[in-house]
Amino acid sequence: MSDISYLDVKPPYRILLGPGPSNIHPRVQRAMIAPLVGHLDPYFGTVMDDTMSLLRFLFRTKNELTFPISGPGSAGREASLCNLLEPGDVAVIGVGGFFADVMVENALRCGAEVIRVDAEWGRIVEPEAIEAALKAQKRVKLLALVHGESSTGVLPPLTEASQLAKQYGALFLVDAVASLGGEEVAVDDWGIDICFSGSQKCISSPPGLAPITVNQAALDILKRRTHRVSSFFWDLLELSNYWAYNCDKVYHHTAPVNLVYALHEAVALIADEGLEPCIQRHHRHGLALQAGLEAMGLTLHAQQGYRMNVLASVRIPAGIDDMRIRQRLLDEYSIEIWGGFGKLKGQIWRIGLMGFSSTEQNVLLVLFALEKLLAEEGYPVEPGAGVTAAIRALRKEYRTVALS
Amino acid sequence: MSDISYLDVKPPYRILLGPGPSNIHPRVQRAMIAPLVGHLDPYFGTVMDDTMSLLRFLFRTKNELTFPISGPGSAGREASLCNLLEPGDVAVIGVGGFFADVMVENALRCGAEVIRVDAEWGRIVEPEAIEAALKAQKRVKLLALVHGESSTGVLPPLTEASQLAKQYGALFLVDAVASLGGEEVAVDDWGIDICFSGSQKCISSPPGLAPITVNQAALDILKRRTHRVSSFFWDLLELSNYWAYNCDKVYHHTAPVNLVYALHEAVALIADEGLEPCIQRHHRHGLALQAGLEAMGLTLHAQQGYRMNVLASVRIPAGIDDMRIRQRLLDEYSIEIWGGFGKLKGQIWRIGLMGFSSTEQNVLLVLFALEKLLAEEGYPVEPGAGVTAAIRALRKEYRTVALS
Incomplete structure (x- = not known):
């Protein structure tokens, strides 16, 4: 026995009615303690493939690269931005709350030039203001919006912004951390190029994973980067080899196996409900x-x-x-x-x-x-x-x- | 019912004798499904503090900033390097295996100049070679070594390298992903400035967390950075506010609560064993x-x-x-x-x-x-x-x- 003393961890039962985490279904709890296998075990490969398939269903997308980032929603945000943005790129970000502010922070740290389109916290960023910002720049690489700004409770419309992004040749990025699984999100129909979420909100899985989906247009742009992504851990081209579909997976990092089990079960529950x-x-x-x-x-x-x-x-x-x-x-x-x-x-x-x-x-x-x-x-x-x-x-x- | 079909996830029971993940003690399994509370719940605050205390015991350190990064061991590696290294900094990295190679990759992506000190894969990097590299540079910011290079099975001595780092005014960084909890690691006695590990190896907790410890010397250097850390998610000064000790914690991201429960229990098991x-x-x-x-x-x-x-x-x-x-x-x-x-x-x-x-x-x-x-x-x-x-x-x- 060491002389260190420690808590007996006995958390109270909470009814979780904040902006996430939400409570967990017993089926998800049970999945989380299914036997641990290695992150390169052939069996885990089948679970990875199936999880990708369930996430495609949830995001309403056909994007092959649709998988959970091994980190919470914030990791999904940062992974998305640091892959898409290179130093000197221009990003237009609609800001009507805290999480959009964090996107700005992330984009600035990538070395991007950020054009903020601010709205009062509690109101949507108006499409007209977005268009004005896009119009005023020579070349905008990325338009980013938060769908479900959980700091304010606002759910902005996305289809008009998506059209504007296309019109001005920008990629369209959506933070759906708080909305995916609970609000309508249709990645392909709405023309979203990259979208990420969090496991612990409407998906009701434990916190620690960030589902993400990336379309071919975004991947093509990643392949043409001139600066390498500053993060190896979040490099989507590297990750695409680990999460590769129906073929040999190349070691990149150790996925949080138990959280993937839980996420799989949580999305399966949504599939059962419809x-x-x-x-x-x-x-x-x-x-x-x-x-x-x-x-x-x-x-x-x-x-x-x-x-x-x-x-x-x-x-x-x-x-x-x-x-x-x-x-x-x-x-x-x-x-x-x-x-x-x-x-x-x-x-x-x-x-x-x-x-x-x-x-x-x-x-x-x-x-x-x-x-x-x-x-x-x-x-x-x-x-x-x-x-x-x-x-x-x-x-x-x-x-x-x-x-x- | 949706028309999507999915696997019934029933993993085989594996005896995990690879380089991690290892098998999980039933006490750790049980901890993982303790009731989920919010990541800012006062109760979780006590668990966070206690987890930090247990990790200080495990790292054999008094460093206040000792906590789990919300990501696997690879996240700990990248978080350490991207905080310590600024563009143009010089890092000397001893390379005798795959994981040291990844450190080089990470350091290069931070914009650092990397001096590799290579050894055959299966042999230690000789202290003489390290000293020669340190001596040849005007100003080395960081000396980094892998302790427990799980790609080769080599466990290098660290005390001599640590003295060399001090002598040449460099910070000493150690990757103890595969060794912490199973091999001797003494952060304070050995003069390690920053050390990170992984939850799923000798600690036998589920994969998904990277314990890290950072001393005051390293924190002081972080405060004097001229470029901001490219990652907001891994910015150690931001994280130190979330993991702040015995005082108000400031929201930064959603910690993987269940994995923290599990890590706490796993280190408590080590404390019980001694x-x-x-x-x-x-x-x-x-x-x-x-x-x-x-x-x-x-x-x-x-x-x-x-x-x-x-x-x-x-x-x-x-x-x-x-x-x-x-x-x-x-x-x-x-x-x-x-x-x-x-x-x-x-x-x-x-x-x-x-x-x-x-x-x-x-x-x-x-x-x-x-x-x-x-x-x-x-x-x-x-x-x-x-x-x-x-x-x-x-x-x-x-x-x-x-x-x-």
């Missing part, structure tokens, strides 16, 4: 939550018409202590929701209903818990207002589904 | 395996006196088909061992006894299995020679331990 019904479920519960929040007299932060289904952002009422409510939610209900980041710190709460966490039970529970705590903290709210509105929305949604 | 007894166990089983291999008439590849305990490299006898033996080991015994990489492809086998895989049972089983298959493939070996020699070595080792 992608469209899964997105409908997120939509239905998101609308019910938002209706409930508004019925409690709260104000939704994100621009109407462009709100995420999987994450509601709501303004914290005057006189209410952000941290105190969140701590009480944790202590009394074991519910995690999140506050705002950066510019929105202390101003909003962010309530997610992602993946396995997107259930009717959670909609009702979080509304009830919020109502009770807000009332106790002195915010006037009619008893049952939020829950009642949510129930109405859920019944209406069911009717719509039944009639359609 | 670090010295754990290293002794690897030593004892390594010697027994090597004695057994030699008794079968096989030739160990790594230079005598500098052989890893946790990984034996052995030359494939003439006329024996590398892949066929390995495939039969997989098919008939579900044992994974590995062949050679790069220059040593087809020339050696690499047999690991790492972490939970380092048991007497595995020593005897792999020797027996190899003997049987080699005999069947036409290689002459006296029945029981390997196993008998291993038993002798194990008995002798026990006696030594008992008398000491």
Whole structure:
């Protein structure tokens, strides 16, 4: 025995209603502890191929190079940008929140020149502003947008931006970390050249993997780079040899085998549910939550018409202590929701209903818990207002589904 | 239901005797599916702090910044190099195998000038050659060596190189991916400025994390960089705010929570066993395996006196088909061992006894299995020679331990 003492790790059971991670389905838990095999074991090769196939289904793409980066969503972001951007390249980035800001940071560190197109945090970046930025430059290598800006709750439209990218000869990159699996994302139909996500949000797999998909146009551009990618670990051409489809895989690094098992199972669960019904479920519960929040007299932060289904952002009422409510939610209900980041710190709460966490039970529970705590903290709210509105929305949604 | 079909992931049970991943203790498996909490949950904060404390114990360091990078060992390598090296810096790298070659690749991609000090793959890089390289340059920023070059089985001495680094004003970086937890590694005593490892080798945790430790001298140099680190995800100064000790943690990315649970438990297991007894166990089983291999008439590849305990490299006898033996080991015994990489492809086998895989049972089983298959493939070996020699070595080792 060494003389070092350590914790007995016994985490509390949390109901995860923040912007991710979300709760994990028991099937995914079980997959994670399937027997570990080597990362070059022929059996793992079949799992890799199958995982790529499931991710193509999820991204709605035929792109061969569709696989999980061995790192969290942030790794997907950085891998995408550092492959596409060379020193001196011009990137136009729409910025309406924290995660777009990180994209700017990443792009600058790649040595790129970044043209920011800013929007208020909570509003979409208008296509007209994007076009103006594209038009003002001689040569734009990349247009990048965040789909599902989880710092604000905004879900921007993408098809118009995609057309603009094509029109001005730029690659179109989309951060779908918070949206993939819960909101509609159609990589091929929408003309997205490179798209990445995170495992722990609407996919409801443990954190640690970043699904990514890269089309042939983007790969062709990578092959013509003049500077080598500064990262060997994230070099997509190197990675394409490791994740090569149905043929010999070349060692590049040790994939997190257990997380790949879990991701495979999580996407398989979506396949069992059906992608469209899964997105409908997120939509239905998101609308019910938002209706409930508004019925409690709260104000939704994100621009109407462009709100995420999987994450509601709501303004914290005057006189209410952000941290105190969140701590009480944790202590009394074991519910995690999140506050705002950066510019929105202390101003909003962010309530997610992602993946396995997107259930009717959670909609009702979080509304009830919020109502009770807000009332106790002195915010006037009619008893049952939020829950009642949510129930109405859920019944209406069911009717719509039944009639359609 | 979608029309996509997918595998039912049911991996075979493998006895993992390659250069990692190694098998996982049931306590580690169980930890991995402990309830998922958010990456900024106060409870996870305590787990993060405790994991840092356990890693300091394992690295034998007092360095505050000692934590797991959210990626596999290769991520630890790249994170170390891209933080320490700026464009134009000079790095001296000792190269006696594949993983040192990857360090060169990483350093070049950082824009550094790399002075390689090459050794034959299977021999140490001689301190005299290192000194000559250091002496020939005006200003060397970094001296880097691989401790436990798992592509060759060589374990170089580090203290002399460390003194040379100090003498010539260079930082000393050590890749301990394959050695930490199984071979002696003493970061503070040996004057290592930055050291990284991998979770899935001697630590016997699932792949996907890279423990790293950085001392104050290295951090001070990072603060004086003139170019920003090209990676935001791996920027150690940014990461130090997320992994900050006993105080508010600032969001940087989503840590792979479940893998951190598992790593915590795996290092706790080493603490329960005791670090010295754990290293002794690897030593004892390594010697027994090597004695057994030699008794079968096989030739160990790594230079005598500098052989890893946790990984034996052995030359494939003439006329024996590398892949066929390995495939039969997989098919008939579900044992994974590995062949050679790069220059040593087809020339050696690499047999690991790492972490939970380092048991007497595995020593005897792999020797027996190899003997049987080699005999069947036409290689002459006296029945029981390997196993008998291993038993002798194990008995002798026990006696030594008992008398000491």
